[in-house]
Amino acid sequence: MKHVLPSLECLIRTDYSMIHLSNLSELEGAQHEAIGVPIFLENGQGRYGLLQLETASKLLDQSCVMDVAVVNIDDSLQSITQAFRVAPLAIVERNGKPVGYISSSDVIEATLQAFRHLEAFFSTTLETLNPDVAITLINEEGHVAVWTSGAEHIFSIRRDEIIGKPASDFFQVDRLQSLRTLKTGESAHKMQHRPRHDMFVLINSNPITLDDQIIGAVAAESDLTTQMRLHQELLQMTTKVHHLQKEVAMLSPSSDPFQHIKGTSKTIKNSIDTIRKISTTKATVLIQGKSGTGKELFAKGIHDSREGSSAPYIAINCGAIPAALFESELFGYERGAFSGADPKGKKGKVELASGGTLFLDEIGEMPLEMQVKLLRVLQERSYFPVGGTQLKRTDCRIIAATNRNLEQMIAEGSFREDLYYRLNVVSIEIPSLRERKEDIYELTQSFLQEFSLIYGRHIQSIAPDVFEDLLLYDWPGNIRELRNTIERLVIFSTDGEIRREYLPDNIYSGDKHIPVSNPMSYNLDIMKMDGAKFQAELDKFERNLLLQALASANGNKLSIAKQLGISRATLYNKLKRLNL
Numbered sequence: 001m002k003h004v005l006p007s008l009e010c011l012i013r014t015d016y017s018m019i020h021l022s023n024l025s026e027l028e029g030a031q032h033e034a035i036g037v038p039i040f041l042e043n044g045q046g047r048y049g050l051l052q053l054e055t056a057s058k059l060l061d062q063s064c065v066m067d068v069a070v071v072n073i074d075d076s077l078q079s080i081t082q083a084f085r086v087a088p089l090a091i092v093e094r095n096g097k098p099v100g101y102i103s104s105s106d107v108i109e110a111t112l113q114a115f116r117h118l119e120a121f122f123s124t125t126l127e128t129l130n131p132d133v134a135i136t137l138i139n140e141e142g143h144v145a146v147w148t149s150g151a152e153h154i155f156s157i158r159r160d161e162i163i164g165k166p167a168s169d170f171f172q173v174d175r176l177q178s179l180r181t182l183k184t185g186e187s188a189h190k191m192q193h194r195p196r197h198d199m200f201v202l203i204n205s206n207p208i209t210l211d212d213q214i215i216g217a218v219a220a221e222s223d224l225t226t227q228m229r230l231h232q233e234l235l236q237m238t239t240k241v242h243h244l245q246k247e248v249a250m251l252s253p254s255s256d257p258f259q260h261i262k263g264t265s266k267t268i269k270n271s272i273d274t275i276r277k278i279s280t281t282k283a284t285v286l287i288q289g290k291s292g293t294g295k296e297l298f299a300k301g302i303h304d305s306r307e308g309s310s311a312p313y314i315a316i317n318c319g320a321i322p323a324a325l326f327e328s329e330l331f332g333y334e335r336g337a338f339s340g341a342d343p344k345g346k347k348g349k350v351e352l353a354s355g356g357t358l359f360l361d362e363i364g365e366m367p368l369e370m371q372v373k374l375l376r377v378l379q380e381r382s383y384f385p386v387g388g389t390q391l392k393r394t395d396c397r398i399i400a401a402t403n404r405n406l407e408q409m410i411a412e413g414s415f416r417e418d419l420y421y422r423l424n425v426v427s428i429e430i431p432s433l434r435e436r437k438e439d440i441y442e443l444t445q446s447f448l449q450e451f452s453l454i455y456g457r458h459i460q461s462i463a464p465d466v467f468e469d470l471l472l473y474d475w476p477g478n479i480r481e482l483r484n485t486i487e488r489l490v491i492f493s494t495d496g497e498i499r500r501e502y503l504p505d506n507i508y509s510g511d512k513h514i515p516v517s518n519p520m521s522y523n524l525d526i527m528k529m530d531g532a533k534f535q536a537e538l539d540k541f542e543r544n545l546l547l548q549a550l551a552s553a554n555g556n557k558l559s560i561a562k563q564l565g566i567s568r569a570t571l572y573n574k575l576k577r578l579n580l
């Protein structure tokens with residue numbers, strides 16, 4: 001906003017007289033032609049004075065000469081305020097020569113004018129923002145300095161009632177995020193928040209700093225209360241029509257191959273737009289994203305979109321295949337290729353995917369020696385089955401996915417760079433759920449419908465604090481974890497209402513929270529447990545531990561297996577059994 005202030009050059013005045021000290025006597029007693037404009041004296045060595053007389057008659061009285069500061073034409077307006085400590089006018093020099101003077105009153109006027117501009121820009125900008133968003137700003141003392149019409153609307157407090165007053169007169173201090181931000185200096189991003197008991201908002205807030213000092217806090221809050229109520233209503237409505245929709249869908253299946261990918265956040269929309277474009281070609285695709293973000297769902301969408309749902313879609317999880325069996329799994333083997341093999345030989349996944357798609361999930365786990373062979377398939381579209389001498393050709397499209405950082409793996413020597421570039425012809429990054437929490441509503445709704453049908457439960461309402469917890473939680477297991485959570489909620493809600501206490505302990509933020517790190521704190525009566533209940537409790541505990549491990553290792557299963565001292569296959573079996 002510096003450009004709002006005028007430059008020094010714009011404020012220079014040239015209506016002045018400059019007289020050398022040695023010529024001072026010329027003025028004495030005379031009505032000097034320059035009277036009426038400021039008269040500066042110079043001594044020829046860069047020092048100036050200002051005559052404070054209306055006439056030059058009392059000129060030789062030294063007390064009439066005031067010291068004057070010198071500023072440079074290139075100085076900024078902010079930097080010259082010091083100059084006015086000595087006199088209300090200051091000489092302006094260019095290359096050491098005086099070119100005019102500036103006056104403190106001109107600078108004050110220009111600054112005030114700039115302030116008015118800034119105020120107009122600022123208030124119009126704030127009011128141009130989405131009217132459903134409240135922008136509020138509190139100053140260092142915690143008094144309200146800005147209160148937009150969005151804030152008037154959301155909080156039902158008029159601007160003239162609140163501006164200049166302590167924010168704490170209107171809200172409980174511990175409920176007001178901007179006061180917390182002012183105190184701690186911490187920013188908040190997409191945080192679920194309840195400024196009042198009857199209200200749910202999603203908030204972003206930032207401290208305002210000037211010269212390393214916090215001078216206030218700004219908060220942007222969007223009201224979710226209506227959204228939540230609407231979602232409740234929508235939920236009831238959609239459950240009612242869902243049976244009908246299913247029947248209609250069966251009669252005329254949707255032509256949109258990406259219909260199963262739910263979410264309207266900007267990030268997910270961008271990802272969907274990208275795959276729509278990718279899908280028109282047969283290019284190899286690399287899908288990156290954390291575990292459970294929907295990489296396979298995207299891969300299937302790409303396949304359905306171009307190859308069609310009737311073409312073969314073969315998915316393999318590279319992390320789950322022992323290294324020794326990899327080649328035969330992928331390329332098949334000829335009869336008698338090795339002992340223990342099917343004597344008739346076996347087709348590999350590449351051949352099975354012919355005319356369709358081969359989806360290589362967790363490509364980062366593929367052994368290095370297999371990476372060379374896959375590279376050949378990508379480059380030459382041909383391969384040898386194990387024990388075979390005849391080259392086979394393939395026309396399948398390859399889609400690979402990973403939750404690992406392949407570039408880092410290349411640097412560490414565990415992933416081939418040439419394969420990476422071959423796979424990365426087109427790549428897409430699926431955002432984690434924590435980066436698009438606004439999708440939680442739609443996803444929850446969609447999973448509720450799905451599971452209410454599967455379990456025959458007619459869900460009528462969700463307690464608002466359930467969403468509060470769902471939005472607060474960090475979702476290390478991403479959408480897969482959300483889906484499992486919703487399944488659990490549907491199973492528990494026998495009376496049609498989803499309650500907060502049905503949430504798993506790691507998501508529930510209320511007072512029944514049980515720290516998973518301390519198994520002894522489980523309040524269970526072991527004597528009353530049968531075998532099934534005992535196993536269920538063990539599973540619950542193991543599931544929580546694995547979720548924590550997944551979160552701390554950023555979904556990297558190989559490093560979790562190493563850390564826990566179990567094989568990768570054991571870890572995969574556990575994750576599968578526990579629905580993770």
Ligand SMILES: Nc1ncnc2c1ncn2[C@@H]1O[C@H](COP(=O)(O)OP(=O)(O)OP(=O)(O)O)[C@@H](O)[C@H]1O
Nearest residue numbers: 260261262263290291292293294295296297479480
């Ligand atoms: N945008 C979405 N809309 C609806 N369901 C989704 C979405 N994304 C993921 N899911 C569901 O979440 C679950 C996990 O998705 P998926 O298996 O595709 O994730 P992934 O990234 O391939 O996981 P991993 O890396 O662990 O293999 C699936 O049940 C999938 O249907």
